[in-house]
Amino acid sequence: MTILMGFAAINTGNNLMYLLVSFLLAIMGISGFYGLKNIGGFEFTISPAIEIYANRETYISVEIVNKKKWMPSMLLWVGIDDNFKLINFIRSGQKITLKIAVVFNSRGINNIDQIVVASRYPFNFFIRKNVIQIGKSVLVFPEPVKCESIKSFYDKSRQAGDQNASNIDSREELSGIRQYAEGDKIRDIHWKHYARSFSLKTKEYSGQSSKPVMIEIDEIEASNMEESLSKAVYMILQILNNGIPVGLKLNDIIIKPNIGIKHKIDMLNKLAEYD
Amino acid sequence: MIKIDKVIQLTAYMIGLIGFVPVASYLPIFTSIFILLLISIAFFIDFRGNKHISRKFLTTIALFVIGGTIIKIIQSGDIVIYAVQALSILLVVKFFEEKEFRDHMQIIAITLFLLASSSLFSLSMWFLVYVFIALFLITSQIVLLTFHIEDKKMQFEKKAFWRLLMTSLPMPLIAVPAAIIIFFILPRTDFPLFSSLNQQSMTKSGFSDSVELGSVSDIQSNDSVAFRVKMKKIPANKLYWRGILLDTYDNNIWKSSGDTLSSKSSRKVIATSKFQSTFSSEIIEQQIFMEPDGSYYLYALNTSYQISGYRHIIKTGNIFKIRKPLTKRIKYDALSRIDTNLIENSIDTNRYLKLPDMVDKIISLANDLKMNSSDKTAQYTLDYFLDGTFTYATKGLVISETPLKDFLFTSMTGNCEFFASSMAVLLRLNGIPTRVVGGFKGGYYNETLGYYKIPNSNAHVWVEAWIDGVWKTFDPTPASIQFFTKLPGNNIQQIMSQFADSVIYYWNTLIIGYDFSTQLEIARGIGNSFKDFINIKTIVILILIFVGGYGVVFIMNRRGRFEFNKDKRLIIKFEKLLQSKGFVRLEGEGLEMLVTRVTNEDLRIHANKFIDIFQSNFYRDRDLNNEDIQKMKKLLGKMSNCQNK
Numbered sequence: 001m002t003i004l005m006g007f008a009a010i011n012t013g014n015n016l017m018y019l020l021v022s023f024l025l026a027i028m029g030i031s032g033f034y035g036l037k038n039i040g041g042f043e044f045t046i047s048p049a050i051e052i053y054a055n056r057e058t059y060i061s062v063e064i065v066n067k068k069k070w071m072p073s074m075l076l077w078v079g080i081d082d083n084f085k086l087i088n089f090i091r092s093g094q095k096i097t098l099k100i101a102v103v104f105n106s107r108g109i110n111n112i113d114q115i116v117v118a119s120r121y122p123f124n125f126f127i128r129k130n131v132i133q134i135g136k137s138v139l140v141f142p143e144p145v146k147c148e149s150i151k152s153f154y155d156k157s158r159q160a161g162d163q164n165a166s167n168i169d170s171r172e173e174l175s176g177i178r179q180y181a182e183g184d185k186i187r188d189i190h191w192k193h194y195a196r197s198f199s200l201k202t203k204e205y206s207g208q209s210s211k212p213v214m215i216e217i218d219e220i221e222a223s224n225m226e227e228s229l230s231k232a233v234y235m236i237l238q239i240l241n242n243g244i245p246v247g248l249k250l251n252d253i254i255i256k257p258n259i260g261i262k263h264k265i266d267m268l269n270k271l272a273e274y275d
Numbered sequence: 276m277i278k279i280d281k282v283i284q285l286t287a288y289m290i291g292l293i294g295f296v297p298v299a300s301y302l303p304i305f306t307s308i309f310i311l312l313l314i315s316i317a318f319f320i321d322f323r324g325n326k327h328i329s330r331k332f333l334t335t336i337a338l339f340v341i342g343g344t345i346i347k348i349i350q351s352g353d354i355v356i357y358a359v360q361a362l363s364i365l366l367v368v369k370f371f372e373e374k375e376f377r378d379h380m381q382i383i384a385i386t387l388f389l390l391a392s393s394s395l396f397s398l399s400m401w402f403l404v405y406v407f408i409a410l411f412l413i414t415s416q417i418v419l420l421t422f423h424i425e426d427k428k429m430q431f432e433k434k435a436f437w438r439l440l441m442t443s444l445p446m447p448l449i450a451v452p453a454a455i456i457i458f459f460i461l462p463r464t465d466f467p468l469f470s471s472l473n474q475q476s477m478t479k480s481g482f483s484d485s486v487e488l489g490s491v492s493d494i495q496s497n498d499s500v501a502f503r504v505k506m507k508k509i510p511a512n513k514l515y516w517r518g519i520l521l522d523t524y525d526n527n528i529w530k531s532s533g534d535t536l537s538s539k540s541s542r543k544v545i546a547t548s549k550f551q552s553t554f555s556s557e558i559i560e561q562q563i564f565m566e567p568d569g570s571y572y573l574y575a576l577n578t579s580y581q582i583s584g585y586r587h588i589i590k591t592g593n594i595f596k597i598r599k600p601l602t603k604r605i606k607y608d609a610l611s612r613i614d615t616n617l618i619e620n621s622i623d624t625n626r627y628l629k630l631p632d633m634v635d636k637i638i639s640l641a642n643d644l645k646m647n648s649s650d651k652t653a654q655y656t657l658d659y660f661l662d663g664t665f666t667y668a669t670k671g672l673v674i675s676e677t678p679l680k681d682f683l684f685t686s687m688t689g690n691c692e693f694f695a696s697s698m699a700v701l702l703r704l705n706g707i708p709t710r711v712v713g714g715f716k717g718g719y720y721n722e723t724l725g726y727y728k729i730p731n732s733n734a735h736v737w738v739e740a741w742i743d744g745v746w747k748t749f750d751p752t753p754a755s756i757q758f759f760t761k762l763p764g765n766n767i768q769q770i771m772s773q774f775a776d777s778v779i780y781y782w783n784t785l786i787i788g789y790d791f792s793t794q795l796e797i798a799r800g801i802g803n804s805f806k807d808f809i810n811i812k813t814i815v816i817l818i819l820i821f822v823g824g825y826g827v828v829f830i831m832n833r834r835g836r837f838e839f840n841k842d843k844r845l846i847i848k849f850e851k852l853l854q855s856k857g858f859v860r861l862e863g864e865g866l867e868m869l870v871t872r873v874t875n876e877d878l879r880i881h882a883n884k885f886i887d888i889f890q891s892n893f894y895r896d897r898d899l900n901n902e903d904i905q906k907m908k909k910l911l912g913k914m915s916n917c918q919n920k
Contacts, residue, residue, distance in 0.1 A: 001384055005391055010464055015787050016394030016402050020387070022458035023410055026450035031414075034446065072442055075425055086425060089435060122414070122443060124376070124421040135890070 002028065034122045039076065039130040041068035044115055046136050050265065053233070054107045054143040059099040062115065066090045075121040080112055107142040107229065107272045111135065141268040144237055145230035149221050153213050153235065177201040178260075185241065204259075212245035212257030229271045236271075240264055250274060276430040279423050286416045287374065287382050288318050291366050293409045294386030297393035297402070298359050310363050317370035327373040340364045359392045379420055383413050398604065400782050410447040418443040463791040482519045482570050482713045485530040486736065488678045492690050494734035495669050501715060501733070502565040502574055503780055505726040509559065511717065511760045513613045515577035515737065515748070516729060518570075518714035520592040524703075525631050527678055529696065529711050529736075531590075532626065556612045563607050564783050568731070569600045574714055575609035577748070578617060582609045584792070592710070592739075592746070593617060606788045617739075617746040627708030627741060630700060634680050641704035649707045649742045653749060656701050660694050660751035667694075667754040691716075691752040695736040698751040708741035712748075717759020721773055721780070728776050733759050842889065842899050845907050849885060852914055866890075878917040885910040 002024045009017035045063040052058045060080060066073055069092060076087040078098055085098045104110045117130045177190050180200035190201040215232050222228040232248065239246040240259060247257030248267045255267055291314065299307040320327065344361035348354050366385045372378055390409055394402055418439070422429055431439065482494070504516075521529035559576055573582055573595040580593060584607035587595045644659055646652045666688045673681045673689065679700065682693045695711050702709040716735035718727035737750040762769045850860050853869065856878060860869045866886050873879040888907055892899050899907070 001387065005387070006461070008391060010462065012395065014394050015458075015789055016398060017391050018458055018461055018463075018789075019403070019454075019786065020391055020394070020406055022454040022461060023406060023447070023450060024387070025457050026453035027410065027414060027446055029453055030446050030450045034443075072438065074439065074442070075422060088422070088425075088429070089439065091438070120421050120424065121418070122421065122446070123417045124424055 031122050031125075035119070035128045037068065037071055038073045038121050039117045039119050039128050041066065041071075042073075042117065042132075043067050044132060044134060046112060046115070046134060048112075048136075048138045051268070052104060052138055052140045054104055054140050056143060057101050057103050060102050060112070061097055061099055063095060063097045064090065065095045066092055068092050073119070073121075075119050077116075077118045079116045079118070080114075084116075084118070104138070104140040107140050107226075109137050109273075110140045111137050139269060139272050141272045142226065142229040142233045144234040145227060147220065147231035147234050149231075150235050150238060153215060153219075153239075156213075174203055176204050178204055184261075185243070188243075212247060213239050214247045214249060214257060215239075216249040217251070218249075225274075229274060232271055233268060236264060236267055277433060277436045279419055279429040279431065280427065282436075283379065283416065283419050283423055284321050284374070286412055286419065287379055288314070288321075288370070290386050290409065290412045290416060291370060291382055293405055293412060294389035295363055295366060297405050298363070298389055298396065301356065301393075301396045302360055302363065306360060306363075310367055313367045314370055317367065320371070328371050330372055333368050333372055337365055337368045340368070355392060355395050359389065362389050362392065376420055376424060379416065383416065386413070398787050400779065403782075407447065410450075411444060414446045415440060415443055458786075459789070459794070459797075463789075463794050482572060482734070484519075484571070485528050486519075486521055486692060486711075486713060487529075488527045488692055488696060490692070492669050492672055492692075495690065495732045497731035499731055500566055500776075500779075501568060501729050501731045502563055503726050503728050503783070504576070504718070505562040505564075505724075505784075506559060506576070507725070508720050508722075509576075509613060511756045513576075514717050514727070514756075514760065515735070515750075516574045516715040516718070517577040517579055517593065517712060518572040518574040519712070520590065520594045521711040521713060521736075522626055523629065524696070524700065524711075529692075531594075556614045559611045559613060561609045561611065563609055564780075564788060565601065565605050565607070567602045567604060569602070571596050571598075571600055573597060573607060573609075574729075576611035576613065577712075577714070578613075578615050579609050579611040582607055584608045592712075604783055604787050606784070606790075606793075616748065618744060619741065619746060620744050622708060622741055624708050624741075627710055628703050628706065630703050633700065633704065634677065636684060637680060637700065638704055640683065641701045644701055645705045649705075649740070652705050653702060653707060653740050653742060653747065656698055656705075657749045657751050660698060661753050663753070665689075665694070665753055667691075667752055667758075691734075691754070692736045694751040694753070695738050698738045698749060702738070702740050710739050710746075711736050712739055716750075717756060719760065719762050719773070719776075721777055723773075724777050724780060726780060728780075735759070841904060842892070845899075845904065845911075846889065848911055849882075849914075852911060853882065856914075856917070875917055878914055881910045881914045881917070885914070 002021060005017060005024065006021045008014075009021050043065040045065075047061045047063070049058050049060070062078060062080070062085075064076075064078060064087070072089060072091045072094075073087075074089050076090065077084040078087060078100070079085070080100050080102055083100050083102055085100050087096055087098070090096050102112075113133065113135060115132045115134055117132065118127050120127050177193065178201065180189060180202045184202040188202050188204075190203050193199070193201045213235075215235050217225075217228050217232055220228045220231045220235075222231055232250075236246055236248070243259065245257035245259045246267070248255045248270060250270055253270055255263075255270065295310065295314070299311070302310075319325075340361050344357050347357045351357065362385055366382065366389070369378055369382050369385065374382075386409060390402075390405060393405070422439075502516075519531055521531050523530040523532050561576055563573075563575065565574065573585065573587055575582060575595070578593055579595070582595045585597065585605050587597050590596050644652060644656045646655050664687060667690065668688045669690045671688070672693070673686050675681050678693070679697060682689045683697055692711075699709040699711050713734075713736045715729045715733045716737075717733050718729040720727050735750075735752070737748060737752070739746040739748055741747075762772060764772065846866070849866075850869075853860065853873070856873075856875070858869060858873055860866075866889070870879055870882040870886060873882060885907055888903050888910075889899075892903060
């Protein structure tokens with residue numbers, strides 16, 4: 001349209017039309033500048049969840065700080081791997097945290113190479129994109145796959161320790177409390193403590209679990225190694241969820257049975273990194 | 276909470292109106308009222324949330340409007356008015372539709388077209404006001420529409436909404452400097468194809484080829500500006516602006532027979548009339564900005580001898596005539612000599628002596644005024660009008676079949692053309708060839724900007740008598756020069772009026788008057804100053820500075836000192852250091868990869884630490900802070916101390 005008006009201006013020699021065309025061109029230029037400024041000048045901090053499983057949706061927390069001195073940014077689509085979230089407005093200096101849902105398709109080290117910031121602002125004529133290289137690595141655990149043979153592991157541990165399988169969930173006395181970790185049972189949460197301090201703690205019992213279970217990868221019924229790893233993950237999660245110490249034997253690697261979040265992550269790490 | 280869709284709806288109407296209002300007064304009044312009424316109904320429907328009229332039906336109407344407009348244009352040949360009418364109706368059609376993004380954009384487009392068309396009707400400064408309001412509204416609207424696309428139900432808290440507007444609204448303001456530059460560099464052409472589309476209404480205020488007794492008072496009753504002249508200030512009594520020459524008097528009408536001296540319609544033609552050479556009078560340069568007055572004459576300070584910058588024909592008596600009545604603002608340059616009379620050795624005396632039959636009373640008055648020489652007769656006749664018996668008035672003039680007689684013997688009150696006509700007739704009766712010159716007298720000088728403003732109310736006629744081969748000027752009108760040079764009102768009013776005129780002057784000279792020739796002038800000016808600047812010596816110096824500068828930059832760049840970015844400077848140092856230890860970074864090789872090749876363990880550890888600090892900042896799109904820089908510098912120091920292995 002500006003071109004059409006420019007044509008009209010030249011062919012009528014009308015300076016007011018020239019003036020209008022000049023303003024339109026200038027505003028188009030300024031809008032380009034606005035658009036570029038709008039998608040730049042951010043600082044990103046990425047924090048993935050502690051437990052990320054292959055083929056399961058996980059949320060990656062992206063903290064965005066608008067570092068521009070005076071200019072706010074608007075209508076920003078912030079995305080990782082085609083998964084985008086919209087920020088309507090972020091003031092200069094403001095910090096916004098987004099949770100972006102991502103699915104990793106394979107276990108092991110996955111890279112979040114870049115964050116894309118895209119926007120239609122100021123005029124919906126085109127979408128501008130700013131690709132920010134971040135090079136963040138995350139370790140993805142194998143996808144948990146239900147394992148029917150889990151009972152045989154319990155049985156094995158019962159035989160070893162003469163423990164009744166029905167008693168696997170029994171507990172003795174409270175031995176302490178610790179920070180709540182994802183996967184802890186709701187009933188183990190120390191609600192009284194929560195009522196006092198509003199922070200979640202998990203109760204731990206001495207001799208809580210039944211006899212420890214040792215998961216040996218080689219003994220899992222599976223058509224391939226990947227499936228074995230996935231089933232192992234499933235079992236670790238299930239057994240730990242029941243408060244039973246679990247250990248892992250993966251070829252030469254032997255992790256002694258134990259409970260607790262750190263122990264779980266250690267085992268899952270080994271399964272994720274298995275080569 | 277502010278609902279974004281409601282704001283968009285309201286803004287759309289504001290935008291439409293800002294496009295329609297400037298053209299409304301040029302459409303037939305009933306059309307304008309009808310369109311405004313329809314817009315109001317559409318507004319009502321929109322805000323009541325009533326059902327919209329079907330799009331198909333409205334599109335059919337739009338097609339009919341376009342078809343009808345084409346037929347009308349073909350029939351009447353008047354493109355602009357019918358196109359504007361059609362655009363206005365299309366705007367109404369758009370308002371009746373249910374509006375999506377593209378409909379809003381169409382409303383904006385129609386508005387811009389209407390605004391552009393309004394410039395074909397008027398070149399007033401109001402255009403700038405309309406454009407500014409429109410641009411503010413349009414930029415806000417498009418931004419809001421962009422938000423609306425993302426979420427149709429978007430709502431804002433008042434504070435957030437204002438924050439959003441305050442970020443987007445300055446866009447047109449920021450665009451001003453860029454727009455000014457673009458305005459001046461956009462290509463102009465000397466021969467616009469459709470300049471006829473410009474139909475700015477002009478007041479037919481100027482002189483025509485014939486002046487009837489009493490008709491100059493019509494011009495005088497018009498307060499609008501006739502022209503502005505940029506020149507130095509000269510004594511007020513020298514301010515006579517020559518325009519038209521009237522040499523034939525008949526039936527109370529003065530006419531111009533005006534033979535052409537030079538029919539060459541070139542841009543620069545020097546008048547062939549000669550000047551009285553005994554006067555070494557000063558040449559006054561003028562730049563004249565003339566308003567469209569529908570007349571055929573270019574004005575300049577009496578007595579002008581050259582006009583350039585606008586096509587014209589030179590007529591007898593240094594009169595500069597144009598081919599078509601003036602319908603647009605123009606700019607031209609003129610050269611004049613004041614205190615100078617035109618020399619003409621031989622003239623067609625019959626023409627300048629011819630008179631219709633005169634009543635005896637006038638003939639006897641002429642006899643009474645006759646002296647022994649033409650010079651004295653002329654002076655005596657002039658004195659007769661200036662001795663105080665006659666009074667000057669622009670209103671209540673004689674209206675009769677014999678206006679001259681009634682003026683001379685009964686009312687003795689009149690405006691300039693009664694005085695000039697009477698004197699010219701009396702001189703002709705006494706055998707002195709005489710003519711009447713039409714133009715303007717006086718003017719109001721703007722000291723700050725250095726220009727005279729000459730309003731139409733200063734229209735004036737005076738007399739030239741051919742005595743001893745020279746056309747001598749006489750002004751028999753007994754009006755004080757103050758009448759033509761002092762602005763009415765008190766001081767503040769005068770200052771205000773001068774200020775307002777200064778703004779218009781700038782508008783006319785800088786914006787309206789800017790054309791291909793001015794553009795060419797500027798380009799030549801730049802070219803010339805460039806030419807003056809360029810000679811062998813300066814070329815050699817420039818080359819030396821360039822080569823020297825380039826050399827310094829090249830060496831600094833090689834050494835990595837020219838990198839102003841701290842991060843990059845550190846990386847360059849890091850690479851150089853590893854290079855000195857025998858590890859050259861390959862093309863496309865990442866820093867981490869480079870370090871893995873380092874065999875010396877200490878060196879590798881320090882290098883890895885260095886990269887860690889760098890990357891933790893780099894990947895977060897963050898500049899290095901001082902602490903990091905110090906750490907990195909220390910690591911570089913440690914690395915350089917490592918032994919080569």
